[in-house]
Amino acid sequence: MFRLFNKKNKLVKLRRRGESTKYGVAAANVKELLSKGCSILKVPLKGSRVCLYEDGTEVGDDYFRRLPDNVELVLLTEGQCWDGFASDISLLLGSTNRHYDLLIKSAKSLLTDEQSQKKRKILSDLLQNLEDNSESEKREEDSDWFQGIDPRFKTKSDYMKYNCESRVRGYLKEVDGYTPNIQSPRVRTEYKKVVTNMLEKLKVTKYNGCYFDRRQESDCMCSREGWFSCQGAFDQDSCSSLHSINPYGNRESRILFSTWNLDHVIEKKRTIIPTLVDALGHRSHGEINWEYFYRLLFTRENLKLVHIVCHKKTVHDLACDSGKIYKKVKKRK
Ligand SMILES: [Zn+2]
Ligand SMILES: [Zn+2]
Structure with missing residues (x-):
């Protein structure tokens, strides 16, 4: 019947909230529009209203008369609201x-x-x-994700574990690379011993690759799905931009994840290494608590995962804890 419209009728495009299918409805006033609309869209008439799709303005008879033909309207049932097409975003995310x-x-x-x-x-x-494929884990389930990755990696988690390991190995390399800068042969020898101890411990913990491995329950930095959240700059408790990424989701995210930094809160080169060398030079103070330095250099105790924007390159100006540099029980040699 709505197809037989007379001249006074206005033709509008009507849809239900959250749906994209539009129905052409002709009506002379809002009352008629509601009655036709509710029957076409199969929603209860009681408490129903119409508003502009664009900005959510409720349409009354006066306004209705002034609307152009083919205007897009949303039919709301009792209790529903519509804030304009921006409302589609929240519906979209919830879908x-x-x-x-x-x-x-x-x-x-x-x-x-x-x-x-x-x-x-x-x-x-x-x-x-x-385009999120985070549920898939094996190479054969998401070959796009594995593009350019060595065939020895069969699962995403294996690769991500390796990714974290490589970062931690890089830190050890930097620590080791500092050795030639140490002037005193005695301190250099002590330093090498500490590096060896750290290497042994890292072998046991598998270079803390578990931090990026979503299969790990306890030490992992991400959710079970693989979502990582930025922990905020070194001097912030959290990330105000709510940065997050799921490198397990698709290839582009995996690649972008390499711009995320595992940042040392107390700085590695500027603070930790020089403090360690200095402490080794003061043997009289006691035996070095190398495990404390290990934790600062390689563990979450001093590492924060940050989005590149939250990676401040300024001087952190934080010192090592002087009470932890030497072992509590002093040993005499
Ligand atoms: Zn951030
Ligand atoms: Zn940094």
């Missing part, structure tokens, strides 16, 4: 994986036609986050 597939499809087609750089960026970021 199920089935809807994600549709969303990916439409974002991709929008991206093909889009000319504006800014919109392209928003769409590609959205796609980047929607």
Whole structure:
């Protein structure tokens, strides 16, 4: 019946909240629109209202008369609200994986036609986050993720574990690389012993690769799905930008994750290593508590995972704990 509209009728495009299918409805006033709309969209008439899709303005009779034809409206049932198309974002984020597939499809087609750089960026970021394959773990389940990765890695977690190991190995290399800078032969020998002790301990803990391995229950820095959250700059308790990343999700995230830093709160080169060398030079103070230095250099006790924006390169100006540098029980040699 709604197809037979007379001249006084206005034609609008009506949809349910959170749905993209639009129905053409012709009506002379809001009352008629609600009665037709509710029957077409199969929602209860009682308590229903219509508002503008664009900004959520509720439509009364006066306003209705002034609206152009083909305006997009949302039919709300009792208790529902609509704040304009921005409301679609929260509906979108709350939707199920089935809807994600549709969303990916439409974002991709929008991206093909889009000319504006800014919109392209928003769409590609959205796609980047929607195309999430984090549930898959094995190479054969997500071959794209493994592109360019050595065939010896069969699972994502194995690779991520290796990724963390490599970072920690890099720190050990830096510690070891400092040896030639030590002038005193005696201190140099002591320093080498400490480096050997650290190496042995790292072999046992497997270079703390567990920090990035989502299969690990306790020491892992990420959620079971693989989400890492930025822990905030060295002088902050948390990240105010709420940076997060799931390198398990897709290849691009995996690559981007390399820009995230495992940052030393008390600085490695500027503070920890010089303090260690200095302490080794003062043998009379007691036996060095090398395990304390180990924890500062290689463990979460002093490491923070940070997004590149939260990685401040300024001087941290933090000292080692003087009470922990030497072992409590002094041994005489
Ligand atoms: Zn951050
Ligand atoms: Zn740093």
